Amino acid sequence: MPTSAKQLLRDDDSLLRQVFFNVLRHHHPNTANKVDVIYALSQAWCKSKDDGDFELLEKYLGNLKPEECILVASSFSHMLNLHNLTEEVANTQTERAGRMGELTLPTRSTNMSFIKLTNQNGVPAQKIYETLCSQTVELVFTAHPTQAFRQSLLKKYARVRGYLDELHNKRMSPYEKIELLEAIRAQVQAAWRTDEIRRQKPTPQDEMRHGLSYFQQTIMDMVPTFYRRVDTALANIGLPRLPLNHRLFEFGSWMGGDRDGNPNVTAGTTRDVVVLARLEAVNAYFQAVETLMFDLSIWRCSPELKALARRLAARAVAADPGRVAEERKKRNYADFWTPIAANEPFRVVLSHMRDRLWQTREVLHQCLINPQLSVRQALLDTDSYLDVQELFEPLHLMYTSLLSTGDESTANHKLLDTLRQVQTFGLSLMKLDIRQESTRHAEVIDAITRHLELGSFLAWPEEQRTSWLLGELAGRRPLFPPGIELSPDEAEVVTTFRTLAELPTDSLHSYIISMTRTASDVLGVVLLMRECGMTELLKVAPLFETLDDLHNAPGTIQTLLGSEWYKGHISEHHDGVQECMIGYSDSGKDAGRMAAAWALFETQERIVAVAEQHGVRLILFHGRGGSVGRGGGPTHMAIRSQPPATIKGKLRVTIQGETIEQQFGEREVCFRTLDLYTSAVLEACLDPPSAALPEWRELMNQLSETSCKVYRSYVFQRPEFLEYFNLATPVGELGRLNIGSRPASRKQTSGIEGLRAIPWVFAWTQTRFHLPVWLGIGDALAEAVEQGKLPLLQAMYDEWPFFRGLLDLVEMVMAKADPKVTSMYDAKLVRPELQALGDELRAKFGATKAQVLAIVRQDELLEDPSNGASPELDEKIRLRAPYVAPLNVLQVQTLCNLREFDAAGSSGPRAGYQPSEAEIIELLSRDPHRDGKHPFQAAMDDCLMITIKGVAAGMQNTG
Structure with a gap:
């Protein structure tokens, strides 16, 4: 980050912190003084x-009263989120300066990709145009519960971000500045x-409405704006729109479509x-039409x-013009009634289009009110x-x-934008995927085969x-016998398929089968859809x-595509395209990051x-999470480090x-x-990375095997690890966050195997x-270094985007880690006999850090400004740190208090506590679950939730 940009980040951080302190002093002067001391x-x-x-x-934090803990935790959480806004504004200002030619930025824009490909790589302009005209990126929004903040706060923060950006981006009088x-x-x-x-x-449904808000606020408007910029960039190299x-x-x-382990997603929800x-x-x-x-x-x-x-x-x-005018008047059109x-x-x-859109809206309202209506038929009728x-x-x-009449400027104004929107979003806005776990379909088919006295499908x-499935698919006999008895879970699967049959086809995209292990998992779903x-x-x-499922995936795909019936099916119904999804989150939890990658x-x-x-085209669907532990990371790096020839102009990603x-x-x-x-997918097609050398692959196989063995030896094979994990982290308390509609585990289990990757x-x-x-990872790298392979590892880092991306992300995450803070959790929360495990793991952290630094040839983490995560990340981490540390300390103290209180019950040492400040009493009274909850427990619950949200904001990726 240029010096001026770093200074901008510091200045904005100071400005928003001062604004917040003024607000805090106005409402809580005593607390503001304490927050000031804590920050220092x-x-x-x-x-x-x-x-x-x-x-x-x-x-100092340990001497706070329970009610003060809430206010202090909330203060640092708010300041941290305000700081994060300054990072976003700094990024925007830097990108804007780059587009204006004031800064030289990495090749991460479509325009710069055009220049690089033509000038450096010698790609003909026409080839760029043809490639761009055949590529599509599909972005799939999920309700995976990692957004800890309420929408009410997000909207307010968004306005602050907008005002702050305006402060830097607009000339204004002293009066205007004061007003801003x-x-x-x-x-x-x-x-x-x-x-x-x-x-x-x-x-x-709430999650869906929240997702829709992004289309209202940014996406619908920015998509045609982006197309305009691409058209301009194409014109600069002599190409048409x-x-x-x-x-x-x-x-x-x-x-509303992901029902994998979420009982709250039903057929009615999907509709x-x-x-x-x-x-x-x-x-x-x-x-737009008006x-x-x-x-x-x-x-x-x-x-x-x-x-x-x-x-x-x-x-x-x-x-009858009069009747038409009267009807339009009732509809309160903006104008043009007659x-x-x-x-x-x-x-x-x-x-005419406006009238049809009105009619369409009215029919959809009726469908929302009356769940018995077939949505597709109601629109057809x-x-x-x-x-x-x-349209x-x-x-x-x-x-x-x-x-044709020479009015190109008018054509290429709002009408062009509307055409781009209609072409991009269609009538569905975003197409819904349906996801269900594989055994749920097998159970329905098993119920059918047992009812028909054919035996147990599951056996x-x-x-x-x-x-048997291929035989049924090739035949035409009805499979569902009358009077078949289904369990509630089985009936819900069948109801979902029947509901899908009544929905407009263009509102649906794919049926995802989680935990796919065999070809029959896929064929069973095709059969149930038809039936x-x-x-x-x-x-x-x-x-x-999982790791095993990934290793077995080629065999599963081979069995499917080796079937003439199935190949004919995808040729007839899906233009010869097979979609396949790979999961980053669960594979990482199962095998560790390196082996999974x-x-x-x-x-x-x-x-x-x-x-x-x-002869089948396969489109990969990448199930990436937001955090590095679930496959997240900087977009450009992630795409450019994919295997050569696997994207081919089509990318689907969560x-x-x-x-x-x-x-x-x-x-x-x-x-x-x-x-x-756009730029990353274009470069992946026209400037793909070189194929991995055989010696790189051989070493990666070794690294993967060793890292997986060490990872599993702790997570799944050390009998004390599960208890240590439950004590040393707030995993048991995360369910109180209410950040998503689904449970933390797919199935009722006390083990890590059934725990979702997100918690x-x-x-x-x-x-x-x-x-x-x-x-x-550290053990795997150390083993290779002991074998004299450090030069090979360094060459892999320098020349192989996959390996470089992997280590850069590990380096970024380790820079955010703090063993001192982690040891505090252990000292206060973990039983003494388990603390040796924490010491052992921290020693492994230090050894891993040393191995990574040796390979990237640095003395300190993020020392190299060319690090793929973000050149300015070290500065951002330094600015965040004073806000995050107090939240960690408060979180540990709160967990101690809650666990002690739960163990002691109402006879414990806090039984006589009553909140002493009217503001806190009012805050606690907002909790609908407060009935029967002790005031101390309620205060600690609130404090814990606030610290969890705050730390999550402090650890978010900034790449």
């Missing part, structure tokens, strides 16, 4: 790293006075979220448009939009008409299952998650090769949890996200240890 103590320790300074911080600072103060104060704790779990029928991006969703998304799309197009009606008052037009306008105008006259004369052809066509081409074609006709060997009345069958995508790399290569052998806010929460950030994905990673993040990212 924390700064002193972060600079000195002296044990004495840390003990002073612990002691007052606006910042107003939002900071409103955020401070908002209850930051989510008091009840969101429903899947992107074709109007091509989309660089598609959007998908798992919100609701489909209708909600279509309503959002129709509302956006309705506003705007165009004001703009396109032009009378000159092409003969084709004139003919269409005359037909529509005659239809309005035949329908039928429009044929001499304004654009307005005639747009008026009325004059509603069901096929997006009905796109008249807009395209108007566009070509304007071009059959895989070869028999596959043979439940789905006339247009969805793509069925196996999801390979290598297994994912090799699996991609192998299944793509299998598909090529059968956007999870807090990553949605980080990538789409603000207009400039949204633009940058679109830019990064597994999230819990270690809280303690600043990040164990899932690095455990096992």
Whole structure:
């Protein structure tokens, strides 16, 4: 980061901290003084790293009253989130300066990719155009619960971010500057006075509405803006605009469709979220059409448009102009109530479209109210939009008409933007994926085979299952016998398929089968779709998650594509495309980060090769999480480090949890996200990394095997590890956060095997240890170095994007870790006889750090400014540290208090506690679960939730 940018970051951090302190002093002067002291103590320790300074911080925080703990924790949490806004603004300012030519940035924009590919790589401009016109990035929003902050706070923070950016980006008078600072103060104060704790779990419908808000605020507007920039960049190298029928991006969703281990997602839920998304799309197009009606008052037009306008105008006259005008008046249109004369052809066509959009919206409202209605049939039975081409074609006709009459500037203004939106988002806005665990389908089929007295499907060997399924798929007999008895879980699976049959096909994308192990898992879903009345069958995508499943994936794909029936099926229904999903989160939890990363790399290569052998195109769906422990990391690095020839212009990837806010929460950030994905996929096709050398692969196999062995020897084979994990981290308390609609575990289990990857990673993040990212890697690297392979490891780091990306991410996460903080958790929370395990793990952390530094040839972490994570990350970590440390200390103290209170019950030493400040009493009274809860327990619960949210914000990725 340039010096000026670093100074901007520090100045903004100081400004927002001062604004917050002023708000805090206004409401709680005594607390503000204590927060000031705590911040100074924390700064002193972060600079000195002296044990004495840390003990002073612990002691001061330990003397706070319970009610003060809440306010102090909330103060540091708010300051940390305000600081994170300054990072986002600094990123935006740096990107903007780069686009204006004031800074030289890494090649991470589409325009710079064009320049690099043509000037440095000698790629013909026409080849770039053809590649761009065939590539598509599909971004799939999930409800994975890692966004800890309420939407109410996110919106207020977003306004502060916007005001702060405006402060740097706009010339203003002293009065305007004062007014802008007052606006910042107003939002900071409103955020401070908002209850930051989510008091009840969101429903899947709530999660979907939250996801839709990003389309309202940024995505719908920024997509056509980004297309304009791409068109301009293409013009700069002598190329035409992107074709109007091509989309660089598609959007998908798992919100309300992901039922894997989430009992709250039912068939009715899936139906609701489909209708909600279509309503959002129709509302956006309705506003766009009304705007165009004001703009396109032009009378000159092409003969084709004139003919269409005359037909529509005659239809309005035949329908009685007075009745039409009265109906439009009731609808409270902005204007143009009466039928429009044929001499304004654009307005005639747009008026007809507006009426149909209104009708479509009304039908969707009725579907939302009446769950018995078939959504698809209700739209078919009325004059509603069901096929997006009905919306796109008249807009395209108007566009070509304007071009034919020489009105290019008008055509390429708002009408072009609307066409881009319709082409990108369709009538579904974002297509819903359905995800279910593989055994749930097998149980339904087992119920059928047992009812038909064919035996138990679950008891059959895989070869028999596959043979029987293919036989049924090739035949035509109905499979569901009347009167079959199904368990509630089995009935829900069947109801879901039947509900999908009644939804518009363009609202659905793929059916994902989690924990896929065999070909019969896929064939069973295809059979159930057909038997439940789905006339247009969805793509069925196996999801390979564990290490064993990844290793077995090529064999599974080979069995599927080796079937003539199945190859014919995907050729007929899916244009010869097979989708396959690979899971980063569960594979990392199962085998550790290094072994999982290598297994994912090799699996991609192998299944793509299998598909090529059968003449099938395979699209990989990357199930990446937000954190490094779940496959997250900087977008450009992640894409560029994929195996060569596995992307081929098509990328499908999940956007999870807090990553949605980080990538789409603000207009400039949204633009940058679109830019990064486009440029990275383009370069992956036209400038792919070199194939890995045989000696690199051989060493990676060794590293993977060793790291996995060490990782599992601790996580799954040390009998004391589970207890240590439960005591040393707040994993048992994470469920109180109410940050998602689904449980922390897929099934009722006390072991790590059944725990979801999110709480597994999230819990270690809280303690600043990040164990899932690095455990096992140090041992693997040390073994290779002892064998004299350090030069080879260094060459792999220098020349192989995959290996460099892996180590850079480990380095980034280790820079955020703090063994001193981790040892505090152990000392206060872990039984003495288990603390040796913590000491052992911290020693492994230190050894891993030393091995990584030796390979990247640095004395300190993040010392090299070319680190792939973020050149300025070291500065960001330093600025965050004084806010995070007090939250860690408070979290440990709160966990101690809660666990002691739970153990002692109402007879414990805190039984006589009563909150002493009216503000805290009022805050605690907002908890709907407070009945029967002791005031001390309620205060500690709130304090714990606030520290968890705060630490999560302090550890978020900034790459």
